[in-house]
Amino acid sequence: MARPRPAHYSGAQKALHWTIAALVLAMVGIGLTMTAIGEGAARNALYEIHKSIGVIVLSLTVVRLALRWRRGAPPLVAGLPGWQRAAAHASHLALYALLVAVPLVGWSGVSACCPPVNLFWTVPVTLPVGGGIEAAKPILAVHDVLALSLAAVVAIHIAAALHHHLGRRDETLRRMLPGSAAGQRQEVDVPHRAGRA
Numbered sequence: 725m726a727r728p729r730p731a732h733y734s735g736a737q738k739a740l741h742w743t744i745a746a747l748v749l750a751m752v753g754i755g756l757t758m759t760a761i762g763e764g765a766a767r768n769a770l771y772e773i774h775k776s777i778g779v780i781v782l783s784l785t786v787v788r789l790a791l792r793w794r795r796g797a798p799p800l801v802a803g804l805p806g807w808q809r810a811a812a813h814a815s816h817l818a819l820y821a822l823l824v825a826v827p828l829v830g831w832s833g834v835s836a837c838c839p840p841v842n843l844f845w846t847v848p849v850t851l852p853v854g855g856g857i858e859a860a861k862p863i864l865a866v867h868d869v870l871a872l873s874l875a876a877v878v879a880i881h882i883a884a885a886l887h888h889h890l891g892r893r894d895e896t897l898r899r900m901l902p903g904s905a906a907g908q909r910q911e912v913d914v915p916h917r918a919g920r921a
């Protein structure tokens with residue numbers, strides 16, 4: 725039997741959504757910059773920061789998926805055409821898959837070519853992937869393609885969120901905002917309140 729769905733996103737789900745969103749947007753910028761600028765200390769530092777934040781994004785995503793699994797998510801707002809419902813489910817699934825695949829593939833690539841992989845120059849977090857630079861090249865090429873795919877899906881996702889907020893003027897964006905009560909009305913304990921009246 726299907727599990728009942730929550731009426732709203734929890735505070736933890738919202739906090740993870742916006743923290744991961746900010747980090748991923750920063751990561752795309754850092755990734756494109758570090759691969760474009762010339763060799764030197766700045767480039768090396770950007771690589772170290774990119775790898776470290778990437779491993780953190782993967783860890784936060786694992787926590788987020790566990791929460792999503794245990795708690796579920798509120799149903800999409802009512803009244804959406806079937807194709808928009810399908811597009812929303814497919815894009816959320818793609819975002820979750822890419823949030824795991826992009827950092828995991830990048831981490832595997834650098835573990836193969838360039839151990840040790842450290843968290844901010846300190847804690848070693850190298851994965852047991854061998855093969856050296858020859859194995860790493862195709863792995864990192866896949867990382868680049870997946871990262872650009874993630875950026876593209878995120879752009880569509882942001883456009884959809886703005887369409888809901890500014891075009892349809894529904895609760896979709898509001899219910900993802902911190903402290904928002906949007907979407908919680910379904911949780912009101914009507915019989916209890918009626919009894920007190």
Ligand code: HEM
Nearest residue numbers: 751752755756759775778779781827830831834864868871
């Ligand atoms: C959500 C997490 C991540 C995002 C959004 C991301 C994004 C990107 C982007 C946009 C690029 C540039 C692609 C290009 O120039 O075409 C890049 C390159 C790179 N990333 Fe990531 N990345 C993530 C996680 C990681 C992790 C965890 C590692 C390693 C621990 C990593 C290692 C690298 C490396 C080594 C490159 C350079 C690859 C090359 O020279 O072709 N990335 N990343």
Ligand code: HEM
Nearest residue numbers: 744745748749792797800816819820878882885896897900
């Ligand atoms: C890298 C950036 C982002 C990523 C990876 C991302 C990822 C996701 C994912 C996976 C979900 C599905 C949540 C679930 O049902 O479990 C979601 C929901 C949502 N996101 Fe994002 N997001 C990003 C940025 C943004 C931005 C910038 C906005 C606003 C402009 C936004 C607005 C929303 C809204 C409103 C929902 C809730 C949709 C609903 O309840 O039907 N997201 N996001």
